[in-house]
Amino acid sequence: MSETLPLCDARTDLKPIETLFLHQLPEPSHELVESSRCELQRKHAGVHISLAQASGPDSWWLVWAPGNAQLTARGQNMDRRLHKMDDCPATQDGDPDGGDECLLPARHAGAHSFEMESSGPRVPSAAARKKMLHALRESLDEDERTELEEMESLLASEGDPLPLITQSEALVVTTLLGQVAHDDWLMEDLVLRIVERMDTRLQSLAH
Ligand SMILES: [Zn+2]
Ligand SMILES: [Zn+2]
Structure with missing residues (x-):
């Protein structure tokens, strides 16, 4: 370089x-x-x-x-x-x-x-992200796509709530997931959906 x-x-x-x-x-x-x-x-x-x-x-x-x-x-x-x-x-x-x-x-x-040094990345618009996401999905091999689709169908189905983690652990998990979402656009949609749900539950606990 x-x-x-x-x-x-x-x-x-x-x-x-x-x-x-x-x-x-x-x-x-x-x-x-x-x-x-x-x-x-x-x-x-x-x-x-x-x-x-x-x-x-x-x-x-x-x-x-x-x-x-x-x-x-x-x-x-x-x-x-x-x-x-x-x-x-x-x-x-x-x-x-x-x-x-x-x-x-x-x-x-x-x-x-x-x-020259980089002028820094710009955050893609929602429309541009959708396009890139679509292109990324197209580029997946069969195994990767199956895995992604399995996760999507899991998220779509109702599940029983488990007494699995504490409130503060949930806060850390949602924060970490939010950060990961910025690095992997393919996972971003999945991650944001989980984070949103956990956020909603955390907020209802706080009331
Ligand atoms: Zn030039
Ligand atoms: Zn100048």
């Missing part, structure tokens, strides 16, 4: 009008990030940029000027705007089939994204 280059430190918060605009985009790929960090290389030239939302095939970037500088768009001066931009075509090692793709827009300043 070659050394990764550092990212720009600039940050900005979404404005209410930008949030409104981004929320109405169809097929959002991830949850909105309230405080965005510039995704370009440290000490890059020109404006800062951060991916605000990917909507279907379109990538909407938040573009903001350093300091108090102004951007000019359609003859208007502004210090920031949301801009739909094409993807950078570069791939790692110049291999179009393998290697990581650059996640920045075309003609961006500085290094490609795969040469």
